[in-house]
Amino acid sequence: MAWAKKILRVNLTKGTCASEPLNMEWAQQYLGQRGLATKYLVAETDPKVDPLSPENKLIMTTGPLTGTMASTGGRYSVVTKGPLTGAIACSNSGGYFGAELKMAGWDMIIFEGKSPKPVYLWIENDKAELRDAAHLWGTTTWHTEEAIKAAHQDPQIRVASIGRAGENGVLYACVVNDLHRAAGRSGVGAVMGSKNLKAVALRGTVGVSGVRDFKAFLKAATAAKKVLADNAVTGQGLPKFGTQVLMNVINEIGALPTRNANDVQFEGARNISAEAMHEKRPSDGKANLITNSACFGCTIACGRVSQVDKNHWSVVNSPKYWGATGGLEYENAWSLGAANGVDDLDALTVANMICNEDGMDPITFGATVSAVMELYQMGVLKKEQIGIESPFGSAQALLEMVHMTAEGRGFGKELALGSARLTKKYGHPELSMSVKGQEFPAYDPRGIQGMGLTYATSNRGACHLRSYTVASEVFGIPVKTDPLTTEGKPDLVKAFQDATAAFDSSGTCIFTTFAWTLGDLAPQLDAACEGGWTLERLAEVGERIWNMERQYNLAAGLTAKDDDLPRRLKTEPAKTGPAKGLVSGIDKMLPEYYKARGWTAEGVPTNDTTKRLGL
Amino acid sequence: MQKSLHIDPNKCTGCLQCEMACSYENYGSFNIAKSRIKVFNFEAAGRKVPYTCTQCAEAWCMHACPVDAIRIDAATGAKEVHENVCVGCKVCTIACPFGTVNYVADTGKVQKCDLCGGQPACADACPTGAITYVESDWTGLGKMRQWAEKTDTQPRA
Numbered sequence: 001m002a003w004a005k006k007i008l009r010v011n012l013t014k015g016t017c018a019s020e021p022l023n024m025e026w027a028q029q030y031l032g033q034r035g036l037a038t039k040y041l042v043a044e045t046d047p048k049v050d051p052l053s054p055e056n057k058l059i060m061t062t063g064p065l066t067g068t069m070a071s072t073g074g075r076y077s078v079v080t081k082g083p084l085t086g087a088i089a090c091s092n093s094g095g096y097f098g099a100e101l102k103m104a105g106w107d108m109i110i111f112e113g114k115s116p117k118p119v120y121l122w123i124e125n126d127k128a129e130l131r132d133a134a135h136l137w138g139t140t141t142w143h144t145e146e147a148i149k150a151a152h153q154d155p156q157i158r159v160a161s162i163g164r165a166g167e168n169g170v171l172y173a174c175v176v177n178d179l180h181r182a183a184g185r186s187g188v189g190a191v192m193g194s195k196n197l198k199a200v201a202l203r204g205t206v207g208v209s210g211v212r213d214f215k216a217f218l219k220a221a222t223a224a225k226k227v228l229a230d231n232a233v234t235g236q237g238l239p240k241f242g243t244q245v246l247m248n249v250i251n252e253i254g255a256l257p258t259r260n261a262n263d264v265q266f267e268g269a270r271n272i273s274a275e276a277m278h279e280k281r282p283s284d285g286k287a288n289l290i291t292n293s294a295c296f297g298c299t300i301a302c303g304r305v306s307q308v309d310k311n312h313w314s315v316v317n318s319p320k321y322w323g324a325t326g327g328l329e330y331e332n333a334w335s336l337g338a339a340n341g342v343d344d345l346d347a348l349t350v351a352n353m354i355c356n357e358d359g360m361d362p363i364t365f366g367a368t369v370s371a372v373m374e375l376y377q378m379g380v381l382k383k384e385q386i387g388i389e390s391p392f393g394s395a396q397a398l399l400e401m402v403h404m405t406a407e408g409r410g411f412g413k414e415l416a417l418g419s420a421r422l423t424k425k426y427g428h429p430e431l432s433m434s435v436k437g438q439e440f441p442a443y444d445p446r447g448i449q450g451m452g453l454t455y456a457t458s459n460r461g462a463c464h465l466r467s468y469t470v471a472s473e474v475f476g477i478p479v480k481t482d483p484l485t486t487e488g489k490p491d492l493v494k495a496f497q498d499a500t501a502a503f504d505s506s507g508t509c510i511f512t513t514f515a516w517t518l519g520d521l522a523p524q525l526d527a528a529c530e531g532g533w534t535l536e537r538l539a540e541v542g543e544r545i546w547n548m549e550r551q552y553n554l555a556a557g558l559t560a561k562d563d564d565l566p567r568r569l570k571t572e573p574a575k576t577g578p579a580k581g582l583v584s585g586i587d588k589m590l591p592e593y594y595k596a597r598g599w600t601a602e603g604v605p606t607n608d609t610t611k612r613l614g615l
Numbered sequence: 616m617q618k619s620l621h622i623d624p625n626k627c628t629g630c631l632q633c634e635m636a637c638s639y640e641n642y643g644s645f646n647i648a649k650s651r652i653k654v655f656n657f658e659a660a661g662r663k664v665p666y667t668c669t670q671c672a673e674a675w676c677m678h679a680c681p682v683d684a685i686r687i688d689a690a691t692g693a694k695e696v697h698e699n700v701c702v703g704c705k706v707c708t709i710a711c712p713f714g715t716v717n718y719v720a721d722t723g724k725v726q727k728c729d730l731c732g733g734q735p736a737c738a739d740a741c742p743t744g745a746i747t748y749v750e751s752d753w754t755g756l757g758k759m760r761q762w763a764e765k766t767d768t769q770p771r772a
Binding site for chain 1: 625628629630631632635636638639642643644645646647648649658659660661662663740742743
């Protein structure tokens with residue numbers, strides 16, 4: 001049984017750590033990771049709780065395949081109620097932290113209450129204790145990891161921590177692990193900070209031995225690895241170009257939200273693309289990209305390792321940014337770059353570094369900067385308020401704002417609110433490109449219609465990952481659909497949402513789904529775990545998880561009114577490209593989606609649906 | 616012919632499948648803490664390097680062992696720890712200049728790469744070819760060829 005079958009419950013108020021058995025009945029119904037942790041959150045907290053109060057709980061959770069030889073078997077998630085959205089927050093990360101947690105013998109850690117003083121959790125196999133973190137509070141995630149490894153004299157420790165953003169309550173603060181990976185969205189880092197929990201440090205040497213049938217598992221895992229290797233995206237495109245392979249592609253199909261979604265194509269896209277990362281800079285003759293990298297167990301290796309020109313104006317006086325670092329992904333190259341009209345590749349790389357260093361979601365941060373730049377150009381926000389002239393296209397403004405927000409000074413305290421609250425505060429809520437308070441990422445719903453429905457109905461606020469229909473609408477995976485039409489999109493979105501929920505609960509990475517279907521995941525889970533796991537059962541588990549999250553959100557106070565898109569996407573047609581003249585057809589898709597889901601016209605799961613799913 | 620593990624760090628992505636494969640082969644579980652091959656991540660340089668025993672022809676560990684617990688496998692040339700003989704004195708771990716033989720507190724014995732009897736699990740598991748199992752002689756041929764190609768670039772008469 002690839003579950004460790006043990007949870008660590010940490011009461012931060014009392015300072016205690018206790019082990020308890022994993023609820024195996026729930027594991028059979030919700031699988032693990034996303035599904036299982038959400039079930040615990042739903043069962044143990046009041047949906048109306050204030051996300052930054054001690055009554056909220058924060059769960060770090062692995063899946064059954066985490067820490068095994070399944071390809072990409074290294075994922076973990078952070079589940080809580082999100083301060084940015086007031087909805088379920090479920091943020092997935094790679095790196096090595098999740099695998100180490102599993103190899104220490106734990107499926108999950110549940111944090112309750114609030115510590116009276118800053119602490120970090122230290123786990124060494126079955127030994128767990130809270131330690132004083134006063135000397136770490138006020139420092140970055142990078143410093144925190146280094147300091148903990150030095151204090152314990154063990155370079156093999158894995159660390160997940162918050163930076164100053166999480167400490168200061170930046171509503172989109174994230175939890176960074178292994179320096180360059182993160183549980184990024186919805187402000188899970190702010191929840192950690194509100195509990196005075198600075199970091200979790202792990203050392204796991206017991207390993208994962210509970211696989212049901214090792215021989216069958218290795219056979220299934222090896223076959224699945226071949227599927228990844230043979231696929232053009234996972235076997236070649238992603239390792240060579242990373243997710244940045246999307247920049248030129250999405251721009252060409254006219255779905256790259258540019259300058260706060262005023263445009264759908266960016267004239268500077270080529271300069272901040274995967275191809276540009278490979279090209280030698282005229283300034284120092286070196287390329288931005290050094291090599292690719294993988295997370296634990298991953299045979300795809302989409303990670304970017306980059307290095308900026310040390311004479312670039314943004315780092316010329318800061319040697320700590322001169323070394324190799326986690327490079328740009330598509331989402332942050334978009335959010336820091338195209339969304340703000342900035343096309344300085346090294347500047348974007350540095351801004352991204354700072355988001356890692358102090359733990360902030362670059363998607364929300366970049367989209368908040370976009371809103372600020374539009375407010376500046378309108379004359380609503382002035383240079384004196386922001387601290388720097390901030391028109392679209394200014395890399396200097398971008399860098400100044402990232403520093404201000406990371407450090408919690410000046411206008412950074414306004415940026416810390418995220419675009420929904422900031423634009424509302426300054427009288428222009430329509431300028432926040434968000435749903436349920438969370439900013440949507442790098443796919444414009446006018447150019448890829450299914451993504452509009454994806455953003456509007458995602459249970460954690462606008463998010464591309466909950467149902468990445470781009471795979472179908474742009475890449476023909478598993479079948480090609482037309483990005484410019486709304487026909488068939490409700491069923492497509494539902495299918496992706498359910499399958500994704502299952503993948504997110506398994507311990508493997510969603511990027512496998514460029515090549516794998518549930519039919520490739522099921523044999524691996526079936527061999528690893530008792531209970532009989534089939535494709536059909538995984539789809540049902542996914543649907544159950546989706547409806548459970550929906551019920552939680554409704555109980556938290558969200559309604560069908562929150563399943564909507566920013567006005568700009570519904571009233572301002574795309575100005576250029578293949579989608580020229582189109583707006584989002586969200587109002588056509590929503591009613592059909594509710595029906596496909598087995599929900600009422602108000603978006604509430606019917607009794608038939610909840611009974612069928614055992615909710 | 617004798618074969619050796621060949622490691623090309625430029626191809627290593629840090630996935631650690633090799634470490635899991637090694638621990639599974641020798642301990643029956645996925646436990647990188649028990650792996651005999653370790654991947655080192657040089658963050659500032661952006662390089663990952665797998666490292667393990669190079670199977671010295673004249674091995675310090677063999678010579679240091681007071682009970683002759685480390686012996687050569689005639690088929691693979693690997694220097695293998697015979698656990699039933701090893702007394703856990705750890706002198707071999709001091710003698711090895713490369714640090715690739717290490718004590719295992721759980722078992723009270725030392726462990727090192729033994730090439731898995733001729734089918735090294737790490738090489739099988741490596742998805743990028745960073746670790747391969749090649750003929751021991753002439754491992755430099757690839758590099759020689761690269762430099763050979765650069766000579767005499769002048770056109771012939």
